[in-house]
Amino acid sequence: MEKLLIEETEKMPRVSFDHTSGKLDILGRSIPEFPLDFYQILYDWLDEYVKDPAPQTQLVVYLDYFNTTSSECLLDMFRKLEIIQENGKEVNVCWKYDEDDETMMDSGQIFQSMLKIPFKLLKIESDR
Numbered sequence: 001m002e003k004l005l006i007e008e009t010e011k012m013p014r015v016s017f018d019h020t021s022g023k024l025d026i027l028g029r030s031i032p033e034f035p036l037d038f039y040q041i042l043y044d045w046l047d048e049y050v051k052d053p054a055p056q057t058q059l060v061v062y063l064d065y066f067n068t069t070s071s072e073c074l075l076d077m078f079r080k081l082e083i084i085q086e087n088g089k090e091v092n093v094c095w096k097y098d099e100d101d102e103t104m105m106d107s108g109q110i111f112q113s114m115l116k117i118p119f120k121l122l123k124i125e126s127d128r
Helices: 035-051 068-086 102-114
Strands: 004-006 014-018 023-030 056-066 090-098 119-124
Touching: 004 035, 014 035, 023 068, 035 068, 056 068, 056 102, 068 090, 068 102, 090 102, 102 119
Parallel strands: 023 056, 056 090, 090 119
Antiparallel strands: 004 014, 014 023
8 A cells, every 4th residue: 555645735735644654644725626536535545544554543634724525525534534443443633723713623623523533623823
């Protein structure tokens, strides 16, 4: 299984998924023109990863904005991680948000309430 690396653009987040370490990162902005096409790449990778995950999987999500379709796609991705936990492996999500971004904090809280995996909200202090 290969690592998944997608570089950030104005409309798509940076994605770095490493099957060996179990470290999964999504950073940036998620407003791709064709969200389902973009997220299908992540789904396909996760479908393979679920078959033989690392002992511990940590997904870090640090987005400054995402659209409604991306929100649905993120939820589907989190659901795939729940399968890993159901199979006895450790999984956790770290949802990072800027301290002055209540919308992203609220979004994280909504996801947190919908999931069965450990989901931590982490406020990032701005250095402005």
